[in-house]
Amino acid sequence: MATPVKDPLTGAETTGHVWDETLQEFNNPLPRWWLWTFYGTILFTITYWIMYPSWPIGSSYLKGMFNDITYKTDAGEEKSTHWNMRALLAHDMQNSEEALKQQEYLAKVGAASYEQIAQDADMSSFVRSYGVGMFGDNCAACHQAGGQGVVGQFPNLVDDDWLWGGDTTAMETTIRGGRLGYMPAYNTTFDTTQMNQVANYVLTLSGEAPVDAAAAAEGQKIFQGETGGCYMCHTKEGKGMHAQGSANLTDKVWTIANVSAAETPEAKLDAVKAVITKGVKRQMPVFGKEGRNLSDTEIKVLVAYLQQMSAGAGAK
Known part of the structure; x- marks a missing residue:
């Protein structure tokens, strides 16, 4: 032995x-605790591969x-699969104590009327806690977390100003089947003068002062006549129709034209003109x-x- x-x-x-004659390499063995720790990680890895889903094998895996x-x-079908975190999460969300209690309250709310829900403190509290999550998952991306929407888009x-109706039946229909909000573009229907006249008249419907009173008077004739035909959807009074999803132009609630943010009468007129010129087309998905x-x-x-x-927002 050397x-x-x-x-x-x-x-x-x-x-x-x-x-280089003097540079030598020391023979320093690794500490035993480090070696045993290293061997332990190897043993743990092999055990983990055997016990949990891991390595691919052909077209399958362990x-x-x-x-x-x-x-x-989600379709309500019962499914059985090997252990994995996704299946474990789904199982726990459906069978844990909290999940079972949630299902109990969902069944209770489902069997109650809206009046009963509003009058029952427990059901109202459940609606707030469960509804905020559902709203965040399904609605907030467009209507914002607080439901304020985005002027010109959503x-x-x-504000309790519902284009398609604010009673519970109409709201259920809207959510269940979605909505297509549509107003034709009038850029080829009206010339510059007519566009100016109709926009001035629309401002007066909500109590705004027109830029040109004489033009507004002519705009009323176009709005309520066959040239414009605006009354067919918005009615001759400008109050809109829930059946059409047409806006009430008399309530000072502007969902497309951002009149409220305009600082001058001319800017307000331009905002209304832009909507009449381009029209409206927006789709709410089916839920x-x-x-x-x-x-x-x-x-x-x-x-x-x-x-x-x-x-809670102090709606009208």
Whole structure:
């Protein structure tokens, strides 16, 4: 057996390798605790690969040793699969103590009328807590977290000015089937003079002072006559129709033309002109069975939550 080579200065054992005549490599073994820790990580890794889903094998993969997990899909079908975090989360969300209590309250809300929900403190509290999550998941991307909407794009849901009707039946229909908001563009129907006249008249409907009173008088004739035909959707009084989703032009609530933010009468007139010129086309998605697949009870919770939002915002 060869005698270990030692450094003459420190007496430490070396590997015997020497570079540039004096540069030597010490033979310092790793600490035992470090080695055993390293071996332990290898053992842990192998155990993990066996017990949990891990390595691919052909067209499949190791599925682990835990029992299968059963849960219900979004369509209500019962599904059983090997243990995995996605299935475990779905199972826990459906079978945990909190989930079962939530399902109990959902069933209670689903069987109650809107009047009963509003009068029951527990159900109202549940609607607030459950509804805020549903609204955040399904509605807030367009209507904002507080339901204020975006002028020119998405309606405000807390001002109680509902284009398609604000009773519970109309709200359920809107959420379940979606809505197509449409107004034709009049850029080829009206010339510059007519556009100016109609826009001036529309301002007067909500109590705004027209830029040109004489033009507004002529605009009324166009609005209520066959040239413009605006009355067919907005009515001759300008109050709109829920059946058409046409805006009430007399209530000072501007959902498309941002008249409220305009600082001068001319800017307000331009805002109205822009809408008449370009028209409106916006689509609200379907949230019923053919769309986001919300259940009837979930839609009821959303409607009850929207009612609370409107009341909490001091709606008319």
